[in-house]
Amino acid sequence: MKTVFEKSSAEIKGMEMPAPQVEKHIFAEGLLRDGLRLPELSEQEVARHYTALSKRAFGVDDGFYPLGSCTMKYNPKLHEKLAALAGFADVHPLTRADKIQGSLALIDTLNSYLCGITGMDAFTTQPCAGAHGEFLGLLLIKAYHASRGDGARTKVIIPDSAHGTNPASAVMAGFEVVHAGTDASGDIDLDALRALVGADTAALMLTNPSTLGLFEKNVLKIAEIVHDAGGLMYYDGANLNAVAGVVRPGDMGFDVVHLNLHKTFSAPHGGGGPGAGPVGCKKALVPFLPNPRIADTDEGFRFNYGKRSAGRVSAFYGNFGVLVKALAYIVTLGGEGIAQASETAVLNANYLREKMSLHYPIDTSRPCMHEFVVSMKKLKDDTGVTANDVAKALIDRGIHPPTIYFPLIVEEAMMFEPTETETKEGLDRAAEAFGEIVRLAYADPAAVKRAPVTTPIGRPDEAAAARHPVLVG
Amino acid sequence: MSDYISLTDKEREEMLSVLGVGSVRELFADIPAELGRLKVRLSQGRTQKETEELVSSFAARNKVYKSVFLGAGCYRHYIPAAVGAIVGREEFLTAYTPYQPEISQGILQAMFEYQTMMCSLTGMDVSNASHYSGATAAAEACLMCLGKTRTIGVYDNVNPDTLETVATYARARGVKVVVLPSSGGKAVPYEGEADAVYMESPNYFGLVEDVTAVADAVHIAGGKLVVGCNPVSLALFRTPAELGADIAVGDGQPLGLPMSFGGPSFGFITAKKEFTRKLPGRIVGETADAEGRRAFVLTLQAREQHIRREKASSNICSNQAHAALTASVYLSLMGSAGLRAVAETCAANAHYLADKLSEAGAPRVHKGEFFHEFVTDVKGKAAEIVCALDRQDILGGLVLSPDRILWCCTETVSKSDMDKVAETVGRVLK
Numbered sequence: 001m002k003t004v005f006e007k008s009s010a011e012i013k014g015m016e017m018p019a020p021q022v023e024k025h026i027f028a029e030g031l032l033r034d035g036l037r038l039p040e041l042s043e044q045e046v047a048r049h050y051t052a053l054s055k056r057a058f059g060v061d062d063g064f065y066p067l068g069s070c071t072m073k074y075n076p077k078l079h080e081k082l083a084a085l086a087g088f089a090d091v092h093p094l095t096r097a098d099k100i101q102g103s104l105a106l107i108d109t110l111n112s113y114l115c116g117i118t119g120m121d122a123f124t125t126q127p128c129a130g131a132h133g134e135f136l137g138l139l140l141i142k143a144y145h146a147s148r149g150d151g152a153r154t155k156v157i158i159p160d161s162a163h164g165t166n167p168a169s170a171v172m173a174g175f176e177v178v179h180a181g182t183d184a185s186g187d188i189d190l191d192a193l194r195a196l197v198g199a200d201t202a203a204l205m206l207t208n209p210s211t212l213g214l215f216e217k218n219v220l221k222i223a224e225i226v227h228d229a230g231g232l233m234y235y236d237g238a239n240l241n242a243v244a245g246v247v248r249p250g251d252m253g254f255d256v257v258h259l260n261l262h263k264t265f266s267a268p269h270g271g272g273g274p275g276a277g278p279v280g281c282k283k284a285l286v287p288f289l290p291n292p293r294i295a296d297t298d299e300g301f302r303f304n305y306g307k308r309s310a311g312r313v314s315a316f317y318g319n320f321g322v323l324v325k326a327l328a329y330i331v332t333l334g335g336e337g338i339a340q341a342s343e344t345a346v347l348n349a350n351y352l353r354e355k356m357s358l359h360y361p362i363d364t365s366r367p368c369m370h371e372f373v374v375s376m377k378k379l380k381d382d383t384g385v386t387a388n389d390v391a392k393a394l395i396d397r398g399i400h401p402p403t404i405y406f407p408l409i410v411e412e413a414m415m416f417e418p419t420e421t422e423t424k425e426g427l428d429r430a431a432e433a434f435g436e437i438v439r440l441a442y443a444d445p446a447a448v449k450r451a452p453v454t455t456p457i458g459r460p461d462e463a464a465a466a467r468h469p470v471l472v473g
Numbered sequence: 474m475s476d477y478i479s480l481t482d483k484e485r486e487e488m489l490s491v492l493g494v495g496s497v498r499e500l501f502a503d504i505p506a507e508l509g510r511l512k513v514r515l516s517q518g519r520t521q522k523e524t525e526e527l528v529s530s531f532a533a534r535n536k537v538y539k540s541v542f543l544g545a546g547c548y549r550h551y552i553p554a555a556v557g558a559i560v561g562r563e564e565f566l567t568a569y570t571p572y573q574p575e576i577s578q579g580i581l582q583a584m585f586e587y588q589t590m591m592c593s594l595t596g597m598d599v600s601n602a603s604h605y606s607g608a609t610a611a612a613e614a615c616l617m618c619l620g621k622t623r624t625i626g627v628y629d630n631v632n633p634d635t636l637e638t639v640a641t642y643a644r645a646r647g648v649k650v651v652v653l654p655s656s657g658g659k660a661v662p663y664e665g666e667a668d669a670v671y672m673e674s675p676n677y678f679g680l681v682e683d684v685t686a687v688a689d690a691v692h693i694a695g696g697k698l699v700v701g702c703n704p705v706s707l708a709l710f711r712t713p714a715e716l717g718a719d720i721a722v723g724d725g726q727p728l729g730l731p732m733s734f735g736g737p738s739f740g741f742i743t744a745k746k747e748f749t750r751k752l753p754g755r756i757v758g759e760t761a762d763a764e765g766r767r768a769f770v771l772t773l774q775a776r777e778q779h780i781r782r783e784k785a786s787s788n789i790c791s792n793q794a795h796a797a798l799t800a801s802v803y804l805s806l807m808g809s810a811g812l813r814a815v816a817e818t819c820a821a822n823a824h825y826l827a828d829k830l831s832e833a834g835a836p837r838v839h840k841g842e843f844f845h846e847f848v849t850d851v852k853g854k855a856a857e858i859v860c861a862l863d864r865q866d867i868l869g870g871l872v873l874s875p876d877r878i879l880w881c882c883t884e885t886v887s888k889s890d891m892d893k894v895a896e897t898v899g900r901v902l903k
């Protein structure tokens with residue numbers, strides 16, 4: 001398809017803006033640029049271009065989207081309407097506190113709900129995504145140790161099943177990464193952990209349920225080992241959708257958590273963002289939260305500036321529009337509804353796994369949480385058909401593929417997360433499609449490798465894209 | 474409360490019996506009993522109607538002003554209705570990061586076009602597919618330049634939130650931050666050692682800087698120059714690339730995004746070609762499928778956290794894709810003439826107001842050319858002025874000190890609004 005630039009016509013002048021009611025200002029010639037290349041189209045052409053692009057995309061409303069670790073649940077339409085209210089969207093972040101009591105109250109209310117859900121004592125909404133929250137959460141931990149004169153804690157322990165952002169964030173925060181081994185079911189090896197912790201341990205980062213979709217049974221023991229060594233526990237909240245309203249990270253022994261409002265709390269992913277990654281912590285770390293903090297005083301909500309902040313990580317108060325959506329989600333569901341969502345997410349995942357196991361060997365001996373990982377290694381060994389091939393074949397059957405090749409500890413991994421909003425019919429259909437692809441792989445592997453054939457393009461040459469980067473058009 | 478769950482009770486029963494369990498809670502058997510006993514207390518659920526009423530009541534407690542003279546990093550511009558209508562399409566809104574290119578060509582192409590537009594505005598060679606905000610874009614751009622001095626210089630006349638964010642990111646990595654001085658509101662060329670120097674033009678006070686003079690000094694000392702800029706101003710001014718910047722960054726909110734209490738907006742990072750493999754986050758490239766059809770993919774992923782983990786160029790995963798899409802749609806609707814008209818009106822209004830305020834007894838504090846923001850001396854009456862304007866449904870400029878107000882004019886303010894501001898300032902100062 002042509003780019004918006006290729007559709008441009010030099011004759012068209014774009015949207016007409018009102019002429020200034022005052023005299024035009026003339027800048028010195030030397031300051032001014034020569035020309036500016038932007039698309040030049042009529043409004044209808046712009047609408048058609050982007051509508052055509054949208055038809056080459058796949059969202060949650062288009063079909064089943066079991067992208068593991070990403071929690072692609074339904075995004076309520078009401079939330080878009082609410083975030084767009086003039087009372088939110090048309091408000092400047094630097095307006096005097098007494099004129100923006102609604103925004104401050106909203107953030108404060110959301111923070112207290114998030115405290116209730118996680119068992120933390122305070123939250124900040126400044127981080128814009130999960131990884132951004134990890135970075136800030138680790139800075140809180142660093143500031144905490146430093147405040148105690150404990151400068152030797154330079155290492156963060158991360159299981160090898162962790163998401164790539166965990167080690168990358170640890171490095172951004174100035175820590176060294178130590179890898180913790182996991183067993184076949186993704187649980188941390190306790191003896192190995194005991195040998196790893198010490199006076200240099202700043203924290204352990206854990207995703208629970210793990211990225212294998214299994215609840216870390218020994219979490220209390222792990223917390224004890226880390227705490228006894230003087231380290232802190234960091235909770236990557238990407239998988240909270242399994243346990244929100246059921247158990248709280250704070251009770252599991254975690255000291256700092258980040259949540260992904262764009263996962264668990266229904267805010268849409270927008271084709272890659274914006275998200276929101278609020279960070280919560282236990283009392284001992286509260287003084288290090290970034291400024292400004294919001295205080296509920298007798299004269300209403302006010303901004304507070306602490307002296308021991310670990311530092312600002314972005315402008316203003318984070319992705320406020322996303323916070324509105326998360327709050328709307330929480331108040332609609334309520335405590336019971338949130339627990340029911342988690343339970344249903346877990347039921348859907350177990351059901352899908354059970355149905356898929358009729359077609360391909362999948363270990364169902366231990367219940368999974370909200371997601372599960374299937375290794376396609378046997379299929380690959382038997383037929384040459386890979387996890388990637390199966391993913392592409394699912395596309396031809398109207399299903400967005402699961403996450404593939406993550407976690408790295410499982411060969412030919414496919415990670416399915418159906419979420420609570422999917423229908424039973426959708427799950428049944430996906431399991432059937434999966435079975436059909438497995439059978440086809442044995443009968444005619446080349447046919448699977450040709451997939452997808454129903455899409456505007458076939459598999460692109462990604463190696464060529466990286467070898468000869470064409471990044472602008 | 475359960476509007477968003479699709480299972481019926483009967484289906485639930487069927488599913489449980491397929492799994493051979495009596496209740497859903499049996500599936501949570503791995504959770505230690507002592508954890509499960511703790512009850513999570515939250516409010517009762519609500520109907521959507523009740524939620525709408527409740528959340529709207531928060532919005533009603535914010536004041537929405539008829540006219541806004543406050544900028545300082547967030548700007549009220551006119552947003553054509555077509556922007557929201559287009560970007561609100563669910564395929565854009567509810568998709569994930571385009572990991573599967575065959576069903577994500579629309580999103581990938583839009584990002585490719587976005588990268589092209591950003592490079593066009595800044596004059597740079599390459600762009601990533603967005604960062605969290607202008608502040609984080611500045612921080613990560615400085616980190617891209619890290620070399621042997623492990624020092625980053627930041628001018629004291631940049632947006633204070635950006636300065637603090639750069640400092641947070643730098644110090645986290647043990648990188649030294651030197652705050653560089655300005656004189657008369659403008660950057661003084663810095664000849665000391667630093668891997669990166671960060672400046673803004675227009676700067677926090679709205680002044681157009683002599684970027685080339687700073688670039689020359691930085692380059693002679695062996696460093697790289699990162700320039701933060703307002704994208705609307707780039708419709709008029711020479712590009713940061715032309716002026717000698719190595720990396721140009723900024724916050725994209727002025728390009729068709731509402732103020733939204735400060736977010737979501739997005740940060741852009743554009744750079745000279747040599748920095749391509751150091752850029753943080755997603756980048757889209759053009760390629761072809763086996764039949765030679767044009768295709769777009771996420772590329773150069775060997776930089777990224779999911780491949781490189783602790784050796785990645787950055788930890789960023791989710792970015793601000795939908796906000797960047799919004800900017801692309803806005804720019805497509807505006808075209809070069811439309812964007813230039815917006816910029817010219819902003820500048821015309823700001824210069825008109827500056828003159829009027831000067832006549833009213835509040836002259837500009839700085840000399841030199843400015844874009845759409847400027848600082849005036851209000852002789853200790855800043856708070857009074859802003860209150861008096863508030864009573865007239867006008868959001869005044871940012872109070873920097875009792876003596877100083879930072880004003881901003883976009884194309885959304887009218888001549889009569891500006892006259893009212895000047896008249897009010899004159900009255901208070903009299």
Ligand SMILES: Cc1ncc(COP(=O)(O)O)c(C=O)c1O
Nearest residue numbers: 069129130131163165238790791
């Ligand atoms: C387990 C896990 N941790 C962290 C992240 C990073 O979150 P974000 O993309 O919001 O930065 C993800 C995102 O996919 C994840 O799955």
